[in-house]
Amino acid sequence: MEQRNTGHTAPGFKTYIIAWIALVILTAVTIAVTKIDTGAISILVALLIASVKSGLILYIFMHLGYERRFFKLAFLLPVLVFALSIWFTFLDVWYR
Amino acid sequence: MVSTSSTTTFDNVFLFLLVISVVLLIAITVTMIYFVIKYNRKKNPTPVNIESNLLLEITWIVIPTALVLAMFYYGWSGFKFMRTVPEGAMTVKATGRMWSWQFEYDNGIKSRELKVPLGKPVKLLITSQDVLHSLFIPAYRIKEDAVPGMETYLWFLPDKAGEFDLFCSEYCGVDHSSMVSKVIVTGEDAFNTWYREAGKKAAVTGKETQLKGHELVEEKGCLDCHSLDGSIEIGPSFKGLFGRRVLVTSSGKEREVIADENYIRNSILHPDADVVKGFDDIMPPQEGNVSEEEINEIIRYLKGLK
Amino acid sequence: MPDGREKKETDRGFWKYEGGKTGLLSWIFTTDHKRIGILYLSSLAVFFVAGVTFGLLMRLELIAPGRTIMSASAYNSIFTLHGVIMIFLFIIPGIPVSLGNFLLPLQIGARDVAFPRLNLLSWWLYIAGGCIALLSLFTGTGPPDTGWTFYAPYSIKTGTNVSLAVFAAFVLGFSSILTGMNFITTVHRLRAPGMTWFRLPLFVWSLYATAWVQVLATPILAITLLLIIIERFFGVGFFDPAKGGDPILYQHLFWIYSHPAVYIMIVPAMGVVTEIIPVFARRTVFGYKAIAFSSIGIGAVGFFVWGHHMFTSGISDTSKVIFSLLTFLVAIPSAIKVFNWVASLYKGSIKVDTPLLFVIAFIFLFCIGGLTGLINGTLATNIHIHDTHFIVAHFHYVMFGGTAFAFFAGLHYWFPKIFGRMYSEARAKLAWFFLFIGFNVLYFPMFLVGWQGMPRRYYDYLPVFHTPNIISTIGSWILAAGLAMMLVNLIRSIKKGEQTGSNPWKGTTLEWTVPSPPPVENFEEIPTVTHGPYKYDEN
């Protein structure tokens, strides 16, 4: 039956290594940025960079970019659930 | 001044919801049973297939939406009223602990019952000494949790004289269901007299620990768990405690000790250090609740309980 | 289906095929979704009877104020166990793992679920969880006494065996997650050719929506329970104000799971109801798409209303308002379903057999439960009725009157498919009558006594609450009688019932096209689907 009907061409060695280099550079950037201590901004920047990094991992290492649409859409669900849960929790914490 | 009480607010909203609910319930049930009878297979052997009807479906999306929004709004406005404390309310501090309430008035009175004057709004500042409790006065339709480390509030307008039940409605352990007290609403004069008299006494005791042993163990809530007559309740009885040989577990190891002054002091301040065998480690630590003089007084009192 | 195939299969179908193993082993190591369904069904029944016995004991205790048959701490343990068993061992797995497991592949034209071995593992985890829960009774420092909600800080302070019970719930959560993953993948990957999304039976839609909720909500429970255990062993202090923690945060985490969980309980039940109505009205359902999407809608909005359990807990007033509003919004898809069900009876050709009787009871009882749910969700009224027996009545109406009645309906409806035999109709109707009457006598007085102000989890109560409590206890006996009658009838009919053909109700979904009981491989040949599930035009 259906064997490797993956419907995509997986990325090769080269893509992986480039992604890895990018990840390492981004890590260095985060450390550098937070060392400058810009207060509240630094945590935001750090998280933003972390998100870019996890995006890279997802998209290239985990092949999410090459999967069928279902996977991409489904991935939004846990993210959405998490984001909204934290937001609703903070509706309490902020205004308490 | 406010004139409506939370009772009326609640009852109005409740009635509104009840009417809508009953009407809907009857409408749905009657229609359903009517269909079942009318279209019984004996009478109606050939069904008609109706897949959908857009207009109808939109109707029964829009109408319930409107209804629930109305319910929400009505509930919200009632809630706003119940959460807005009128100015000039009398403040009473309420502390929940396993398993009794303590009400503390501005002039230092400490009471196990909530005494309030008729017709004057009361604000309760609620907290807990140990686990969650919840202060619930059904007659005034109000309730709020007592959370350790946090202060919550409630207010109500005592608009009838009399005695009303006060419950703990958040589960808090074995004696949750006996954490019951009373709200006593008296005329303003009677209340003021009590307030002054009891206040004087409280002012004195506040300084000199004049409360005698018996009153002390009652006020601090010890008697909620310990008896004076030798019967075993949640904790060991106080009767004959002093000088008794006690089997305790201290950090996992069992040992026998003699209940002397030190042991009792330690048992009160750090009950989890030596847990009496056969009992659960649930006694709340009393540090901060009982002062050094008070402990001495309690010990003196316990010595006499043979 | 009067061809030769049926005769050949009146031998016992999947009941006989042991897959190279023998006796009990052929059951507890099977990967056949039908056998796993039966395994689940029997284990659910055992736990249900246990839970129900605890319920009966509680009622006996509450027949009079003061001590009647047990001590306060025994009572506290019993309502905790009653809650834990009923919630985690009976009603959350409930319909999906038993009826769902059995019917989902049949209804979509598949030979099994996507991961048969995970399915078995999930059953094993369920049994392990159940055993651990039982273990917590007999070991350590006595059965847990926290209520099924395990609220901190009490659950961290109490000396009873909470860790083990919490761990049991954790394991059961895993089992639930596995079922959810399995069902989602099955629906996506194993539909028969031609079985488009809008040709799926609505029971499948409901299971699909439920499965998503299982997958997305259960992990939060898992971590919350884990934290309780960590707190008890290491005293980290996340929920202990003395160390900087916040007990209310525990409630947030708990209800982030446990409110969606109530929709894990009800949505499959709604699916069963939707399946039964067209068969007994001999017409198509009214508003297929509305029903399908409302399952998804309930699942989605249901994630963000959890705060309505915390209106008096000390959370901010802002969040109370928002949670209340969303609570009302989640009622709308439920309303759509109720209206569509009633409309599906319109101009049908209705035969009132036992399954339909249970469905009618379901609609009535669920409406009471749901409408009182709205009263709970209203800010002003919740303050008074929160944590009283009004709430207890509400959730028994939705859980027992709703889910369990739909479960009973499904059991009767699919009984001939599962066992190839028919139960006694007369006895079933009698049992239904007792169940329905007993149910209302048992739970309706709780609304009244709760409205009067009797708090829940009360071992002892003031004399003013006496009368409704007596009535309630009497109701529990009537209900017990009905339940016993129903179970006896069903169990007896497994062996003694009259043999039926493959399709006694003239149903139109795919499970009725295969013999009863179905053969191991379900379909000799995977069918090709050409039309929707409820096509009654031709007869």
Place this chain on the structure above:
Amino acid sequence: MEEILHKTAEHHRDYTGAKMGMWLFLFTEMLLFGGMFILYSVYRFEFIAEFHAAAKELDTTIGAVNTLILLTSSLTMALSIAALQKGNKNLSLFFQVVTMLLGIAFLGNKYLEWGTKIHHGIYPNSEYLLSLGKGQVMFYGLYFVMTGLHALHVLIGIVIFVFIFFFTLSGDVTSDNTVKLENSGLYWHLVDMIWVYLFPLFYLIT
């Protein structure tokens, strides 16, 4: 009976189905940690200053090294799949071993790091920690629980790789049946991804 077995076997090989199952499982993992992140954000919001102070005490170097290790292990993981798909079994096995070793190195570092903290009297419920104040108690509580949970996942990942290694050796995982390897890879990357957030949240918010 042969026929039945054949029929039920056919969807065991559904490649997309297997991946779908794995992704759904990853969603549950994300939300499992999600619960902890909710706790983290609330307590961080409550104790901003204390969190800053406490984070200074963590060793950024060890954190950075561990980040590097995990990122690299993700790379070798991906490479081992690519190698197998190209039919190079030995190269794939080599990368699997490297991934495992990197995982072990990560845990080794973690062990040292925790060890120093515990040695200094910083561990949940320790007298010294309690004396530091509420914000610190919460910070280190979260630190130990979250990195502990994460380390547990790394450990499980390593155990999985041991199995996968032998599956590859024995020919259960082959160049045209890589799904088991791919799924373990997905799991590993997810664990890496969680670390990507843990690192700045604990070590860098100084």
